[in-house]
Amino acid sequence: MNAPKPRLLVTMGDPVGIGPEIIAKAFAAGELADALVVGDVGALRRGARAAGLSLPVAWLEVAGDWACCPPGCLPVWQPPGLPPGVDQLPWGRVDARAGAAAAACITGAVGLLQAGEAGGLVTAPLHKEALGAAGVAFPGHTEMLQSLCAVGGVLPPVRMMLANGELRVVLVTIHMALRQAIEALDTPGILETLRITQAAGRRFGMAAPRIAVAGLNPHAGEGGLFGDEEVRLIAPAIEAARAEGIDARGPYAPDTVFMRARHAPGHPGEFDFVVAMTHDHGLIPVKYLGVEEGVNVTLGLPLVRTSPDHGTAFDVAGQGVASAASLVAAARMARRLLGMR
Numbered sequence: 001m002n003a004p005k006p007r008l009l010v011t012m013g014d015p016v017g018i019g020p021e022i023i024a025k026a027f028a029a030g031e032l033a034d035a036l037v038v039g040d041v042g043a044l045r046r047g048a049r050a051a052g053l054s055l056p057v058a059w060l061e062v063a064g065d066w067a068c069c070p071p072g073c074l075p076v077w078q079p080p081g082l083p084p085g086v087d088q089l090p091w092g093r094v095d096a097r098a099g100a101a102a103a104a105c106i107t108g109a110v111g112l113l114q115a116g117e118a119g120g121l122v123t124a125p126l127h128k129e130a131l132g133a134a135g136v137a138f139p140g141h142t143e144m145l146q147s148l149c150a151v152g153g154v155l156p157p158v159r160m161m162l163a164n165g166e167l168r169v170v171l172v173t174i175h176m177a178l179r180q181a182i183e184a185l186d187t188p189g190i191l192e193t194l195r196i197t198q199a200a201g202r203r204f205g206m207a208a209p210r211i212a213v214a215g216l217n218p219h220a221g222e223g224g225l226f227g228d229e230e231v232r233l234i235a236p237a238i239e240a241a242r243a244e245g246i247d248a249r250g251p252y253a254p255d256t257v258f259m260r261a262r263h264a265p266g267h268p269g270e271f272d273f274v275v276a277m278t279h280d281h282g283l284i285p286v287k288y289l290g291v292e293e294g295v296n297v298t299l300g301l302p303l304v305r306t307s308p309d310h311g312t313a314f315d316v317a318g319q320g321v322a323s324a325a326s327l328v329a330a331a332r333m334a335r336r337l338l339g340m341r
Contacts, residue, residue: 003067006075006118008032008334011105012039012047013124015086016098017312018322020047023124025324027074028053031331036066036118037076038109040101042087044076050091050318063112079108091318099130106141110148113303120304120334124327127312128175139175141307142298149301158300159196161273162286162309163333164293166262168273169282170197181278182216185229190237190275197273198246200299203337204272212257212271213238213250214281220251234277248275258285294326295333304337306330 010032013019020039024047026032037044041059048055056073060066069075081104083097103126112118123141131138138144146158161170172193173181194211201209213234214220217227224231234251241248250257254276261271276282286294287309294309308326316322 003064005064005116006036006066007034007120007338008036008331009109009112009118009121010035010037010331011102011109011121011123012037012043013105014098014102014127014130014312015040015043016089016091016093016095016317017125017127017314018317019124019126019312020044021051021318021320022047022308022322022324022327024048024051024053024055024074025322026327026331028055029324029328031324031328034335035122035331036060036063037074038079038105038112039076040082040086041076041078043101044074046087046318048074051320063117077108077112079104079111081107092314092316094127094129094133094314096130096133096135099127099132099134099136102126103131103134103136103144106144107148110145110303119338120306122327122330122334123305123307125308125310125312127314141305142174145298145301145305149303156300156302157192157196158298159193161197161200161297161299162283163295163297164286164289164309164329166264166269166289167258167286169258169286170200170273170275170299171279171282172275172277174279178278178280182229185216185233185277187233187237187240190234190277191240193275194237194241194246194248195244196299197275198241200297201272206272208247209272210270211241211246211248212252212261212274213248214254214257214274214276215251216254216277216281218253218255220253229277254281262289293329295330297333297337304334306334306337 063077216229221230263269296307298305
């Protein structure tokens with residue numbers, strides 16, 4: 001008989017951020033019993049101590065030994081390429097070695113997933129400046145995962161979705177300067193986002209997801225008075241999507257569409273998803289509702305990947321006060337998506 005495999009892989013993120021301690025907290029709370037951590041053993045042990053936990057941490061030389069890990073012991077597989085001594089680095093400071101360690105964990109985890117050694121991926125937060133200091137040519141998880149999942153040099157079209165119990169927001173552009181993001185908008189890219197969002201809705205069990213499209217300009221441009229992107233780029237993409245049977249509507253004024261889409265007690269939302277043109281346009285409303293339950297989902301990858309809706313929190317790293325709630329929500333979301341495959 002084949003040994004059981006972990007359902008989830010959890011990467012430790014930046015080892016001097018809150019990743020190691022929130023992983024230890026989530027595991028101690030029984031929320032990661034089906035998971036294998038990809039990270040530095042010393043960093044995870046230090047994280048457990050910072051969280052005030054007497055948590056045994058097992059160093060697995062082979063990821064396939066996960067099933068042999070004693071109950072109550074956090075299983076950790078160290079991927080190739082980990083710099084030595086990252087558990088000795090000061091908490092909460094940008095360091096190239098920490099960035100290199102975070103990148104090595106992502107690469108190692110994707111390799112395991114592509115080999116069929118686990119089901120899905122949950123990534124603890126990394127620090128973009130540390131990645132850059134390590135010479136990693138990607139600004140974040142999304143772009144790195146896209147590159148690692150390329151086939152024949154062709155990158156899969158991916159989009160970032162942030163979700164909680166009240167809103168699901170998908171972004172057309174993500175990590176780039178705002179001026180560049182506006183310049184990057186085009187009708188094919190917006191249409192592709194709508195197609196990816198439609199597919200995501202079906203993954204969530206929706207036969208015909210209702211997709212609201214937020215405009216870029218104040219009042220969605222007011223017919224071109226405040227900018228013509230709505231008329232020139234966004235509306236044609238919506239029209240093309242509707243011709244394909246996608247229930248896309250808009251463009252709507254971005255200052256009100258999120259309120260209309262929000263699902264709250266006594267207020268059923270009008271839409272299942274909102275597509276936003278730029279990073280902060282879309283993420284501010286979701287994060288305002290609370291980062292504790294927010295989950296980042298990368299849509300379009302050939303694998304399930306989720307992450308918490310927060311960063312490395314260098315200001316509190318190592319103090320044991322960081323909440324594991326968003327990491328727990330990310331793990332639950334990953335399981336839900338895996339169950340719908």
